[in-house]
Amino acid sequence: MRRHSGLGKIGAATTTGGIYTVDITAGEPYSAVPWLDVNTLPGVDAGADPRIEEGSSLPANKGTPSHDVLAFSTVGKRGLGDIDISEDDKTLYAVNLNQRQLLAVDIASKTLRVDPISIPNPGCSGDDYRPWGLGVHGGSVYIGIVCSAETSRSTADLHAYVQRLDGSNFVNVYDFALNYNRSDLGGGIDGDWQPWARTWTDTMYPSGGGWPMGKATPILSDINFDDDGSLVLGFIDRTGLQSGIDNYSTDTASTNVYENEAGGDLLRVCKDSTGVWVMEGNPGCTTTGGENNGQGPNGSEYYYQDDYAGSHNEAVIGGVALLPGSNETVTTGYDPLSNVRTGGIRWMDNTTGSKIKGYELYSDSRADAGKGTMGKSVGLGDLELLCDPAPTEIGNRVWKDVNSNGIQDADEAGIDGVDIVLTCGSDTAQVTTANGGQFLFSNKTNAMFMGAGESCKVTVASAGQTPLAGLSVSPQNADNVTDNNATTDLRDSDANSAGEIAFTVGNAGENNHTLDFGFKSAPPSTDISLVKVVKPDTAKPGETVVYTLTVTNESDVDATGVKITDQLPAGITWVSDDSAGTYTKETGVWVVGDVTHGANKTLNITATVD
Numbered sequence: 001m002r003r004h005s006g007l008g009k010i011g012a013a014t015t016t017g018g019i020y021t022v023d024i025t026a027g028e029p030y031s032a033v034p035w036l037d038v039n040t041l042p043g044v045d046a047g048a049d050p051r052i053e054e055g056s057s058l059p060a061n062k063g064t065p066s067h068d069v070l071a072f073s074t075v076g077k078r079g080l081g082d083i084d085i086s087e088d089d090k091t092l093y094a095v096n097l098n099q100r101q102l103l104a105v106d107i108a109s110k111t112l113r114v115d116p117i118s119i120p121n122p123g124c125s126g127d128d129y130r131p132w133g134l135g136v137h138g139g140s141v142y143i144g145i146v147c148s149a150e151t152s153r154s155t156a157d158l159h160a161y162v163q164r165l166d167g168s169n170f171v172n173v174y175d176f177a178l179n180y181n182r183s184d185l186g187g188g189i190d191g192d193w194q195p196w197a198r199t200w201t202d203t204m205y206p207s208g209g210g211w212p213m214g215k216a217t218p219i220l221s222d223i224n225f226d227d228d229g230s231l232v233l234g235f236i237d238r239t240g241l242q243s244g245i246d247n248y249s250t251d252t253a254s255t256n257v258y259e260n261e262a263g264g265d266l267l268r269v270c271k272d273s274t275g276v277w278v279m280e281g282n283p284g285c286t287t288t289g290g291e292n293n294g295q296g297p298n299g300s301e302y303y304y305q306d307d308y309a310g311s312h313n314e315a316v317i318g319g320v321a322l323l324p325g326s327n328e329t330v331t332t333g334y335d336p337l338s339n340v341r342t343g344g345i346r347w348m349d350n351t352t353g354s355k356i357k358g359y360e361l362y363s364d365s366r367a368d369a370g371k372g373t374m375g376k377s378v379g380l381g382d383l384e385l386l387c388d389p390a391p392t393e394i395g396n397r398v399w400k401d402v403n404s405n406g407i408q409d410a411d412e413a414g415i416d417g418v419d420i421v422l423t424c425g426s427d428t429a430q431v432t433t434a435n436g437g438q439f440l441f442s443n444k445t446n447a448m449f450m451g452a453g454e455s456c457k458v459t460v461a462s463a464g465q466t467p468l469a470g471l472s473v474s475p476q477n478a479d480n481v482t483d484n485n486a487t488t489d490l491r492d493s494d495a496n497s498a499g500e501i502a503f504t505v506g507n508a509g510e511n512n513h514t515l516d517f518g519f520k521s522a523p524p525s526t527d528i529s530l531v532k533v534v535k536p537d538t539a540k541p542g543e544t545v546v547y548t549l550t551v552t553n554e555s556d557v558d559a560t561g562v563k564i565t566d567q568l569p570a571g572i573t574w575v576s577d578d579s580a581g582t583y584t585k586e587t588g589v590w591v592v593g594d595v596t597h598g599a600n601k602t603l604n605i606t607a608t609v610d
Contacts, residue, residue: 001079002378003071004244006058007049010034016079017046019094024386036110038080038094038103043116047078047098062372065257069250073198075241076219081132082144082382088507089452093141095119095131102131102143102165117168119143122161122175126151128196133234135223141165142173144220144233149195155179158193160220162231162269174231174269174277176297178218183295183313185216185263186376191314193218196238200250203239214239214377216263221318222382224329226350230285231269231277232329236318236378237262245341245365245375260377263314266331266348268302287353303348305355308335312376316346321383327351332380341365341375345383390509391444392452394422397516398437398460400471401493404520406478408491414438415519418468419461422447424454424505430461440513443505452507458515460499473499474518486512493518527555528562528595539609544575547607551592552600562592568607575606 001007007014017038022030038044050070051057058066081095091113092105101116121129124147133144142164149157158178163170182191194215197203203215214237222234240262247257270278270285278285281298290296290304295313307313312335319332329348336344336358342365347356362368365375373379398415399408414437422429422441427449433439441458443450450456460468474493481489484503494501495517503515531550539545549566553559567588568574574585580601583590590603 001047001050001071001074001077001241003068003075003242004058004066004247004374005372006051007079008032008034010037014049014052015039015046016049016098017044017096019080019083019092036105038096038105041103041105041112041116044096044101044103044112045099046080046096047074050074050078061370063369065246065248065255067248067250067252069252072200072242072250076130076132076148076196076238082134082222084134084136084141086136086141087139090507093134093136095134095143097130097132100129100131102141104141114168117165119145119170122163122170122172123147124159125149125157128152128157130196130219132236133220133222135162135225137225142223143170144223146178146218146220148217150198153195155192155194158195158218160218160233162220162223162233176269176279180297181294181299182216182263182265183307184311185214185314186261186312189214189261189263191216191263197242203242214243214258214260214262216314218265219318221264222320224320224322226268226322226329227324227327229271229275231267231271232320232322232350233265233267233269234316234318234320234331235265235267237264237314240264240317240374240378244377245373246369259375261312262317262334262377263312264317264333264378265314266303266306266316266320266329267297268350268353287351290353302353303329303331304353306331306333306346306348308340309338315376317378317380319345319380319383321385322350323385323387328356330383332383334376334379336360339364341367343373343375343379345380389452391442392450392505392508393440393442393444393511393513394450394456394458394503394505394515395440396438396513398433398439399516399518401474401518401520404474406475406493406518408493408516408518415467418465418517420517421459421461422450422456423459424450424456433467450505452505452510454505455502456505457500457502459501460495460517463499468519470522471519472522473497474520484512484515486510486514490514492516524557525555526553526557526559528552528559529554530564532566541609543609545572545607545609547603547605549590549603549605550600551595551602553595553597556597558597559595560593562595564590564592564603566590568605571610572607573610575608577603577605579603 008018015037019036020032021035078098083094094103100119104113119131128148128150131145135142145161147159161175162173178193185191217238219236221236224232243260268280280302281300290301295301306316308315316333321330343362344360362373365373398418418433420439429447441447479492529552533548577583581592
């Protein structure tokens, strides 16, 4: 929920649980397309739109002021907080503010991976705890919670927690008090964090005439990790979501308008060389520019240039993004350049804490009132990095399987010059093995069609290629691992007898260098001849005849397991034989056995004519 701002529709009605997608390849103007209403998931209720509950609505003209009374108390308590995607791009995590739940949604099926996970009170008085922020790092999910002190009204009860999901429970990672000194928000407004507002008078300084007003109230909105493991935490000023620019109070009898100057924060919790968390302002987590400036925990401020020209000293509003390796943090805020009542982003140096540059996303909200932007209040949401997906690469080797066992041995060489074809649906690509029989396909270069989850195959282009002359495919999956898994199916030959390996493309950055072809020497051919002689040529009933069978190995290699089948004709009765091997008169099978190259063996069968 945001006061003075409506909710989107999924279906016929507005919803507090709407998640939308935007096709960034389509170009401007971008369109938000409904993806999922989490309220349709089992056990999920993100809360009702209070305007529908009471039959009220916002003005059709974005520049027209509104009282929007019903939304005031629901900010931070209904709808969705932060949303993040798992590192394997398979799961969407979202915070259900209404039920204080963590949702894990399978992106492919748009269903819950597990039942909604309740977020317990980490230790806040009066049960006044409010989750919002998320972070995904190193395979773990982190959540940000504040103690809002809404009941006690004591700043001593304001506290922040970063917790990690462990199974279905949350374990504390780091927590700290929020009653530290902060600087002027502008116009003499004290920037120290205050308890969450229950009513307009709890947090507003009504002065009318558009003069700045509003006490800052904390939401831990975003969790990021720097390269060294340090936490970078974004805070929204909830008051900036309960107000806007030139808008009414909750007093429906008043038409005084008010301008809010939000005061979020950007904090760093350093991780030292021993793995201990150190809050900014302590030794080991300071910057020269913000040291001892009287702002921030322990009297120093790490990101000390999160201000506007020294007049708005906490001009950030909670959205944070950090690109590993860049040494920069990007954060949302207002007046990022020299123009006032604008909104945009600031780049902050993670080493010095200084501002590197700014970028303006919307212009002066008072001058462009019809656009409905929010001036110096909270007019922007979270930031996410849109990087090209990490390339996926598959391969890897064609080799000469000398011992024909289907397993790559250290002394077995690769085979260069073999053409390999990749096929994914109707798309194909071809490479030639080199550098010891290696081949690679990448969706960054020669196989850009190879998408995550796609069913593909690699094949030997032709079994008759010159480098494969005299060779045949080795036994498939000799190590009994059949799934072509990139981490477990490592050294065997994966091709079937047709020289084909089927596989499924992994997610972005998941390479598979274990798709290998083994080729063994074809068994040497032998040339066995058989000569049969019968004596005498003619015989009368009762007379004896002798059949002589001579087997000769006329090849250059030894023959093994030689068998000859030659049954006696009808009218002839076996008497005896002198086989070199064994002869079975009932079947006529002569088991010759081994015949060395150039040698022969003979069978004499004596029989009588019936």
